[in-house]
Amino acid sequence: MTSPADTNGTAARAPAGTHRAERDIVALGIIVAALILFVSSGATVLPRTLHHLLFGGVPADAVLSNALLLNIALIIFGWRRYAELTAEVRERRKAEDAARQLAYTDPLTGCLNRRSLDGAITALVEEARSQDKAVALLVLDLDKFKRANDLHGHQMGDAVLVETASRLRAILPEEAIIARIGGDEFTCALPFEAAHPETVELMAEQLLVTLSEPISLAGHAVEVSGSLGLARSDTPDIAPQTPSPQVASQLQHFADLAMYYAKSCGRGRYAWFEPTMEKELRFRAELETGIREGIPRGEFVPYYEKQIDLDTGRLTGFEMLARWHSPRYGLIAPDVFIPVAEEIGLIAPLSECLIRQALIDAREWDPSLTLSVNISPMQLRDPWFAQRMLKLLVETNFPAHRLDIEITETCLHENLPVVRSLVASLKNQGIGISLDDFGTGYSSIAQLRSLPFDRIKIDRSFVSTLDSCQDSATIVSAITSLGKGLRLPLTAEGIASDAVLAELRKLGSFKGQGYLYGQPQPASAVRTALAEQGLLAPALTQPAPALVSPPVSSAPSTAPEPDQARRA
Structure with missing residues (x-):
């Protein structure tokens, strides 16, 4: 080549x-x-x-x-x-x-660099037009490159980039343009027959397979993969009379959008540009801006879902669920904005803002009612997380024994020693710890024994189909037996019908929550309902005893990565 x-x-x-x-x-x-x-x-x-x-x-x-x-x-x-x-x-x-x-050119890989890329694509577009061909632009971003770079060092990272460029040259045709435009991102362009886009798709598939093969360097096997975005110069979004330099610029923009879409679909795949992608990216950018501006404005508010003792039907507490009152889009569910907040590094301040308000709201409830809050796995990477929670309890004068923190199973596999230390710190202050969404991850019995959990919450995906799916019934029965053996009480999520409730009562004693007991409600509605039932706290003549909290560090938590969305 x-x-x-x-x-x-x-x-x-x-x-x-x-x-x-x-x-x-x-x-x-x-x-x-x-x-x-x-x-x-x-x-x-x-x-x-x-x-x-x-x-x-x-x-x-x-x-x-x-x-x-x-x-x-x-x-x-x-x-x-x-x-x-x-x-x-x-x-x-x-x-x-x-x-x-x-x-x-890029001195590391020998590819073209960003400065020369526009001119190269422009020349290729002009040549392709003279031959009645189209130009396909490929934007490649390496997945898991940062982790490999941090784990093995920058020299290993440079070697991975050099090997990636070599693999690109081995697959792409001789007339193709290959450029490294920064970091772990490459841009490639090649002419093709407009009537046969499958040739480009075949090449993209070969690239993804080749890039996913382990790279053996200095006794280490480094595994990376790639996400590809594709755009073609004869797309209807580019007018035929568009000047070649403008075509080059639009192609890069379209391929970028397609690459981000491919990443959002699970990485390790390719996607052709479609006009809807630009709308989605614009919406994503508006969400990010809205989250940044909405936190200090107080647009994010807690909603509360009832938790019921299934044996007695008595209200035992509430689980806090996040909602966003966006001035532009109205009420937004957490599965939309929580993943975005995690990706842009704002999940910690957002969560702490919601928890602070929830503690203030729950302070007015009857002392027998508990408050459960979900914690993002990103927050558990912060070694000062326990101190931050204790600081919130002190600020709001909320008793620690009434707070229950729910941790998802995915947290246990990322950094178990850190999680164990944080859980111990929270437990020492009297805070309850529940293992949330149990059954959807890979928790082992050894982990359940080694971590001092107070409760197991069975995931709603099993509970909601308990009356109609034998597999779900078998799984819930097994989790129930496990909870009894470990002396851990159980909470069943997603109870939406009397039939499901009847099946649960056959298996044992549970706390339960779900739409059968009502939709999540804002604080004002909850307060009104509790007042009608006589479940508001008596007037406080003295503030609740303050907890002794160690100094809270101002050190920022580690950078977050995308995680599963909170349930609505």
Whole structure:
């Protein structure tokens, strides 16, 4: 395959209007003039000098002889100077070519860089149009590259990038453009027959398979994969008369959108650009802005879902669920905004804001009622999380024994020692800990025994189909037996019908929650309902005893990654 610098000629071609002199014309002129004088003066002086030396007689004219010698010296000096200047010019040209190569190519991989990419794509589009072909643009982003880079070091990360570029060159055709535009992102462009886009799709599939193969370097096997976004120059979104430079810019934008869409669908796949992707990206950007602005404005509010003792029918507490009162979109469920907040690193301040308000609301309830709150796995990566929770309890004067923190199973596999330490810290202050969504992850009995959980919550996906699916019934029965054996009380989520409730009562004693007992409600509605039932706290004559909390560090928590959405 041709080198990236020669792919479109950009790196090897001098800028227009630049004159590159390869020789010193002045020095060359002096040498020529000296040679002419040497010939003219030597024709007179040399014969007379030889005749005088051989046969005697009148010597050559002294002035002409001195002029001849001076002429010879001038020729020698001029030639030497000319040779030096020519060598200097040659070295300068090499340095200029090397600088131009560095300016237009990526020094690590040898691919084109962002600066030269636009011109290369523009030239390829013009050439493809002249041949009645289309241009396909591929944007590749490596998945799990940052983790590999952090785990094995930057030298290993550089080696992965070099190997990735090598694999791209091995699969893409010779006329393809390959560029590294920064970090772990590559852009490739190639011409293809517009009537046969399947050739591009086949190539994309080959790339994904090749990129997913482990890279063995320095005794380590590094596993990365890639997400590909594809766009074509003959798409209806690009007018046929659009100038080539503008086509190049639009293609890159469209392929970027397709790549982000491929990532959102599970990574390790490719996707062609579609107009709806741009709308989705714009909506995503609006969500991010809305979350950033909505937290300080108090747009995120807690809603509360009842928790019932199934044996007695008595109300035992509430689970807090997040809702967003967006001034633009109205009431938004958590499965929409929670994953976005986790990805942009705002889940911790958002969660703490909601928990603080929930503690203030629950302070008005009867002391027998508990408050359950869900915690994102991102928050448990913060070593100061326990101290932050204790600080909230102190600020709101809420008793620790009435608070129950729910941890999902996925938290147990990311950093079990840290989770164990945080759980122990929370338990020591009297806070209850529940294992949420049990049955959907990979918790082992050993983990249940090693972590001091107070309760297991059976995931709603099993409970809601308990009366209609034998597999769900078997799983719930097994979890019930496990809870009894470990002496851990159980909560069943997702109770939506009397039939499900009847099946649960056959299996044992549970707490339950679900739409059978009503939809989640805001604090005002909950307060009104509790007042009617006489379940509001009596007027407080003294503030609740304050908890002793260690100093809270201002150190930020570790960077979050996307995780599963909270349930509505």
